[in-house]
Amino acid sequence: MRYRTLPDFIIIGAQKSGTSSLYSYLSQHPQLVPSFKKELHFFDGGLHPDVDNFEKGEAWYRAHFFQKRNTSDNRKAFEATPSYIFNPLAPQRISELIPEVKLIAVLRNPRERAISHYFHETRRDREPLPIMEAFQAEEERLRPLIAKQDYKNEIFIHKSYKSRGLYHKQIKRYLDYFPMSNILVINSETLFQQPDDTLRRVFQFIGVDAGFTVKNLKPSNMGTNKAKIDPDVYEYLEDYFRPHDEELYELIGQNFGW
Helix, strand or coil: CCCECCCCEEEEECCCCCHHHHHHHHHCCCCEEECCCCCCCCCCCCCCCCCCHHHHHHHHHHCCCCECCCCCCCCEEEEECCCCCCCCCHHHHHHHHCCCCEEEEEECCHHHHHHHHHHHHHHCCCCCCCHHHHHHHHHHHHHHHHHCCCCCCHHHHHCCCCHHHCHHHHHHHHHCCCCHHHEEEEEHHHHHHCHHHHHHHHHHHHCCCCCCCCCCCCCCCCCCCCCCCCHHHHHHHHHHHHHHHHHHHHHHCCCCCC
């Protein structure tokens, strides 16, 4: 275990926001070495309700990264598990194991993210309700699970459409354990519209050659949604997210124009 490195930075989220694409882009940089698989689900315990990855310990986590045998090795390790930003237990767990780690949050317009998440679940036959009913039922579904801190429950994981878009609350939890200088927040729309400039910011943030050009900028793991969305759904989400977006902008000092 002592030869296996811990990550220098982690892409913590958000789900359905472009983390797979960013993981792919960064993996092309010669100084960056990704984990042996993208989503390790260590600090959130994993997606299986009966198996807790966090209880497997540091040795299990380190086994997913490359061996670093000397201090002259300037490569940096990283992983990407987009549920880390949403799981309330993850910030403290990360800080206790890797207190100096840097964190990258890729955030998508929460309205579009919620809709994409809904169709992701319906494609897998995990959501029987129509879209508006599913959004309106969310608080009632999640309330008892949050009260019990049952964050590995399938309902908490799969039916948290709106809750995952409350970015202000999630970033603030990380600020209880990390300085803002250790957190880079990226607008996913900017990542795809201005990939070169965005990646340059990321490279500078993590401390590698910012002049490197990523050649393959094809988006990864992009879901398709050809269903027509009722305007009432957008209006409902607009009213719901507007005050939360304003809190986020004030917290991070950026306005994404959502």
